[in-house]
Every structure is written in structure tokens, then in C-alpha cells.
Amino acid sequence: MSILIFAENRNGKFPRHVPELVTYGRQLADQFRVQAIVLAPGRMDHPELAALGKYGAHRVLSVPDQSLDVMDNRMYSDVILEIAGEEDAEILLFAYSNAGKALAPLVAAHLQAAYVSAITGLPAGTDPFVVRKKVFSGKVFTDIFVKTRKKVFTLAPHSLEASEHYDPVTPEIRHVKVHENRNVTERMEIKSQEGKLLLTEADIVISGGRGMQHPDNFKLLEELAALLGGATACTRPVSDEGWRPAEEHAGQTGKIIAPDLYFAFGISGAIQHLAGVSSSKVIAAVNTDPEAPIFEVADYGIVGDALDILPKMIEEIKRRKHV
Amino acid sequence: MEIIILMSVVPDTSVKIKLTADGLPDMKEIPWIINPWDELALTRALELKEDPGNTVNKVTLLHVGPSTHGQVLRKAMAMGADEAVRIEATPRDSYETAYHIVAFLQERAFDLVLAGIESSDYNGAAVGGLVAGMLDIPSVSAVTGIQTEGDKLHVVRETDGGRETLRMPLPLLAVVQKGIAKEPRMPSMRGLMMARKKNIHVIEPGAVDSLTEYARFELPPPKPPCHMVDATNPGELLELLENESKVIHLS
Numbered sequence: 001m002s003i004l005i006f007a008e009n010r011n012g013k014f015p016r017h018v019p020e021l022v023t024y025g026r027q028l029a030d031q032f033r034v035q036a037i038v039l040a041p042g043r044m045d046h047p048e049l050a051a052l053g054k055y056g057a058h059r060v061l062s063v064p065d066q067s068l069d070v071m072d073n074r075m076y077s078d079v080i081l082e083i084a085g086e087e088d089a090e091i092l093l094f095a096y097s098n099a100g101k102a103l104a105p106l107v108a109a110h111l112q113a114a115y116v117s118a119i120t121g122l123p124a125g126t127d128p129f130v131v132r133k134k135v136f137s138g139k140v141f142t143d144i145f146v147k148t149r150k151k152v153f154t155l156a157p158h159s160l161e162a163s164e165h166y167d168p169v170t171p172e173i174r175h176v177k178v179h180e181n182r183n184v185t186e187r188m189e190i191k192s193q194e195g196k197l198l199l200t201e202a203d204i205v206i207s208g209g210r211g212m213q214h215p216d217n218f219k220l221l222e223e224l225a226a227l228l229g230g231a232t233a234c235t236r237p238v239s240d241e242g243w244r245p246a247e248e249h250a251g252q253t254g255k256i257i258a259p260d261l262y263f264a265f266g267i268s269g270a271i272q273h274l275a276g277v278s279s280s281k282v283i284a285a286v287n288t289d290p291e292a293p294i295f296e297v298a299d300y301g302i303v304g305d306a307l308d309i310l311p312k313m314i315e316e317i318k319r320r321k322h323v
Numbered sequence: 324m325e326i327i328i329l330m331s332v333v334p335d336t337s338v339k340i341k342l343t344a345d346g347l348p349d350m351k352e353i354p355w356i357i358n359p360w361d362e363l364a365l366t367r368a369l370e371l372k373e374d375p376g377n378t379v380n381k382v383t384l385l386h387v388g389p390s391t392h393g394q395v396l397r398k399a400m401a402m403g404a405d406e407a408v409r410i411e412a413t414p415r416d417s418y419e420t421a422y423h424i425v426a427f428l429q430e431r432a433f434d435l436v437l438a439g440i441e442s443s444d445y446n447g448a449a450v451g452g453l454v455a456g457m458l459d460i461p462s463v464s465a466v467t468g469i470q471t472e473g474d475k476l477h478v479v480r481e482t483d484g485g486r487e488t489l490r491m492p493l494p495l496l497a498v499v500q501k502g503i504a505k506e507p508r509m510p511s512m513r514g515l516m517m518a519r520k521k522n523i524h525v526i527e528p529g530a531v532d533s534l535t536e537y538a539r540f541e542l543p544p545p546k547p548p549c550h551m552v553d554a555t556n557p558g559e560l561l562e563l564l565e566n567e568s569k570v571i572h573l574s
């Protein structure tokens with residue numbers, strides 16, 4: 001038996017959640033005294049692969065096949081299933097990312113394994129096997145009893161801190177027979193947000209709602225984000241109005257994020273918005289309305305005008321940073 | 324071409340969930356709605372059907388749920404769907420839901436199946452992928468745009484660092500998310516009248532056993548009150564974020 005961890009390839013690099021996922025996989029593997037094995041599809045440099053050993057991977061399997069450059073769901077799940085079979089994987093771990101959410105249920109269906117998405121920590125028990133997750137968009141916690149021997153999970157972001165306790169390992173190259181006739185995905189165009197800090201990966205998120213009054217005022221949020229090394233986000237009406245790009249929309253129907261700091265300016269704190277941000281470590285809010293629901297979930301707050309407070313904050317940070 | 328929408332019915336997303344004395348989510352007196360992503364999927368399917376430039380001629384709703392969900396299904400019909408099928412079951416997990424859907428789709432030809440990325444109640448993010456896996460058909464997920472091109476589709480897929488435009492053949496199962504349609508469509512007066520005449524086909528389910536079970540529910544612990552800082556002193560808030568909660572670094 002083994003634990004198989006699916007490590008996404010983002011243009012030849014591992015995205016930030018991979019070290020978290022490997023750390024988690026190792027802790028789980030230790031509970032069962034089995035190996036934590038990473039499967040890394042696509043072409044990737046040797047040092048990048050080897051480094052996953054530091055987070056606890058016993059072995060790293062690289063499948064550097066060019067046909068995996070574009071993700072076809074079925075072809076990818078074939079590759080994962082083949083490796084899972086060879087390695088006798090009993091638990092398969094994926095990130096709660098677009099790719100993880102696409103592949104995990106496919107693989108679970110083929111293995112007739114139970115599938116639970118966005119689990120939030122190590123199992124509460126392993127006999128019977130019980131995992132935790134949030135339901136009703138973060139409003140309720142639940143313990144789920146998993147009945148099958150094989151199990152497939154996606155791990156909620158920021159469920160645990162990645163830790164480097166181990167040594168790098170020598171990656172193993174695997175050649176899996178890729179069945180091209182199973183691949184039906186033809187890529188015509190690709191747009192990447194190179195160079196931009198991704199909202200889902202940022203430790204600090206500066207966010208604005210309708211209370212920012214005008215699209216131009218979001219320059220203040222961008223400036224604050226740049227000074228603090230964060231990304232910017234917004235509420236749904238703000239992206240619907242076209243004040244900000246759609247990929248910045250956070251909330252139940254937008255992106256689910258869990259940064260260390262979520263800083264909300266002119267955001268009322270509607271339940272659907274909170275569903276996307278309530279797992280943040282610290283929430284701070286500035287709102288003119290002392291009754292705004294955002295203050296019920298915030299750790300720190302200022303009742304005041306965001307357009308008046310933002311320039312003052314920016315000044316203060318510049319003074320402290322001597323810029 | 325026919326589009327089948329996998330539709331889930333969920334508690335209104337603005338409702339605060341309470342637990343019953345037995346510790347289960349209290350669903351009494353809760354208003355039910357169409358799962359937000361499924362509503363967007365249906366909206367996009369209807370837009371495609373109305374656009375004369377393509378071959379979509381039928382939009383069918385497929386729902387697994389009890390008869391109490393009939394009202395919500397009617398509302399979805401009123402938005403403009405041609406047909407609705409309800410599989411008479413109360414699934415205990417997403418595997419059971421997928422099982423019933425697969426049993427139905429195995430008996431019938433289909434072109435395009437749309438599923439929402441998750442349902443806003445149990446947030447399973449599972450049914451679409453499970454159905455595609457169990458049927459072993461091509462699928463694509465994180466879809467934010469669909470256009471037809473003859474008998475193929477152009478699909479926009481969000482990746483974790485950008486987006487891709489893909490060309491894919493039918494039959495296909497697409498798991499869609501926000502962006503697939505701009506705003507959910509409102510049922511028109513005429514739609515509401517027509518929906519009353521449309522038939523909901525009810526199907527008896529096969530026997531299936533769940534793979535997971537909800538063992539226990541718990542409400543999150545109450546949060547300590549918000550630490551308020553005076554508006555005249557935003558610097559103090561920065562101070563707290565830096566030294567008390569240590570989430571920013573200024574020096």
C-alpha cells in the first residue's frame with residue numbers, strides 16, 4: 001500500500017500548494033507506515049522534482065511525456081490510474097485546484113473509491129476512517145465516514161503549513177504508455193497571467209467592494225497591495241460592473257481564498273462573499289457602517305471612509321518603509 | 324444537438340444554517356433554489372439554443388431528488404428548458420447521485436452534458452467528474468465559456484494561472500463555473516405559464532449504497548468580537564497587524 005500525491009505541473013514548476021500537499025501526504029503516510037509517493041506529470045527540471053523530497057516525499061515519479069503538456073482529463077486519469085495500480089496506492093491526494101477538482105473524481109470513479117473534496121486536516125480517525133470538511137459554503141463543519149478501502153481526496157488550501165524536514169530525493173523517470181486516441185483535447189489558445197501574483201496563492205489580499213465608489217479608487221488598493229506584497233480582490237458586484245477583472249471576484253461563486261490577511265475595504269460582508277474568504281487567518285475591515293456584517297467575522301476593524309483611510313495608511317507604510 | 328443539465332436543488336445561499344436537536348442541518352422552512360452554477364449552466368444552454376448559428380435544439384434538465392423539489396424544477400422549466408427528468412431518490416452522498424445519473428444516461432443517447440462545479444450545500448465538487456469517470460466519456464472541467472462550431476465545441480477552461488481555449492468533440496461532459504453565463508436568466512411570465520403545462524418525467528431509482536456517510540455536524544465556534552480601531556488612527560491597525568497577529572512586515 002502507498003499514498004499517491006498528484007503534483008501539478010505549471011509551466012515546468014510546481015505551484016505553491018504542492019509543498020503543502022506533500023507535507024500532508026507524508027504525515028498521512030507516517031500514520032500508516034507506508035510510503036508517500038509523488039506523481040509529477042509533464043516535463044520538469046530535475047532539481048524541482050528532487051526538492052519535493054524535503055517535504056517528505058519518499059519517492060518522486062516523473063512522467064515527462066510531451067503529450068501531457070495539455071491536460072486532457074481522460075488521458076491524465078489513465079496515467080494516474082496506471083501508476084496508482086503499479087504502486088498499490090490506497091489513498092490518492094490532489095490539491096483543491098482547478099486541475100485537482102477535474103481529475104480526482106474521475107480517478108475515484110474508476111477505482112470505485114470514495115471521494116471527498118476539500119478535506120481540512122489529517123483524518124480524525126483511521127479506523128473507521130473519518131475526515132473533516134466544511135459544508136454549506138463554510139457555514140457548517142462535518143465529519144465524514146469513508147467506507148471504501150481506496151480513497152480519493154482533495155485537500156483544502158492552507159490546511160497545514162508546508163515543512164522541510166527531510167532530504168531531497170533522486171527522482172525516478174517513468175514511462176507510461178499514453179493512449180493518444182483517448183486524448184480529445186486540442187488547445188487552440190493559451191493566456192497566462194505570467195508575472196502576476198495569483199489571488200489564490202497570495203498571503204495578503206487587499207479587497208474592495210462597492211463602497212470603493214468608483215473604479216479609479218481601486219488604484220489605492222493596488223498601491224496598498226504592492227506595498228504589502230499582496231494581491232487584489234473584489235466582491236461580485238464590483239466584477240459584474242466591470243470595475244475589476246472577473247478573476248478577482250472572491251466568494252462562493254468566485255474564488256475561494258484563505259490568505260494570512262484578508263483586508264476588506266467597503267465590503268458589506270454578505271454571506272456569499274464570506275463563503276469565499278472566511279478561512280483567512282486574519283480578517284481586517286474598513287467600512288462606514290458600524291452595523292456591517294463584515295465586522296461580525298473580522299478580527300480588526302475601523303468604522304470609517306475607505307477613501308480617507310487608505311491614503312493615510314499608504315503614507316504611514318511608506319514612512320515606515322522609508323520609500 | 325441536445326444539452327442535458329445536471330441540476331441540483333439547494334437551500335437559499337443567504338440562509339443561516341442551524342442544527343436540529345439530533346445535530347443535523349435543519350432544513351425546515353428553508354427556501355430552496357436552483358444551485359447557482361447549474362442556473363448559469365442552464366442559462367448558457369438556453370442562449371445557445373436561441374442562437375440561430377448553431378444546432379442546439381433541446382435543453383433537458385436532469386435532477387435527482389424528492390418530489391418536494393418539484394417547485395424549483397418548475398422554475399428551471401420556466402426559464403426555458405424543454406424537458407425535465409426527476410429521479411425519485413434522496414441521495415446520501417455524491418456517489419449515489421452520480422450512480423442514478425449514470426444509470427439514466429446509459430440508456431439514452433446524449434451530446435453535451437453540463438454540470439456545475441459544485442452544489443452550494445455539501446460542496447462536493449464531485450458529481451460531474453464522477454459521472455464522466457463512471458461512463459468513461461471525455462470531459463473538461465473549470466469551464467467558463469462554451470461555443471459550438473459545427474459538431475465540435477470551443478471551450479474556455481480556467482487553469483490555475485490563466486485560461487485556455489480548447490476544441491473538443493461530442494459527446495462531452497463539461498463541468499462549468501462562474502463566467503459560463505453573465506447573469507442567471509429570470510423566468511418570463513410566458514415561461515411560467517408554459518412550464519405549468521410541461522411534464523416532469525419521474526423515474527424510479529435503482530438500488531445503490533453510499534460510499535461515505537456524514538458522521539457528525541458542528542457549527543463553527545463563535546468568533547471573538549472584532550477589535551475596533553479609531554478612524555483617526557489607521558497606523559494603530561497596521562501596528563496590530565504587524566506585531567499582534569504578525570501577518571504583515573513593514574520593516
Ligand SMILES: Cc1cc2nc3c(=O)[nH]c(=O)nc-3n(C[C@H](O)[C@H](O)[C@H](O)COP(=O)(O)OP(=O)(O)OC[C@H]3O[C@@H](n4cnc5c(N)ncnc54)[C@H](O)[C@@H]3O)c2cc1C
Pocket residue numbers: 208209210211212213234235236237238249250251252253254265266267268269270271272273276286287288289292304305306307336359
Ligand atoms: C447566489 C448568489 C451568489 C453570490 N456570490 C457572491 C460571491 O461569490 N461573491 C460576492 O462578493 N458576492 C456574491 N453574491 C452577492 C452578495 O450577496 C452581495 O450582494 C455582495 O457581496 C455585496 O458586495 P459589496 O460588499 O461590494 O456591496 P454592498 O453590499 O453594497 O456593500 C458595500 C459596503 O460598503 C460600505 N461603504 C460605502 N461607502 C463606503 C466608504 N466610502 N468607505 C467604506 N465603506 C463604505 C457600505 O457600508 C456597505 O457595507 C452572491 C449573491 C447570490 C444571490
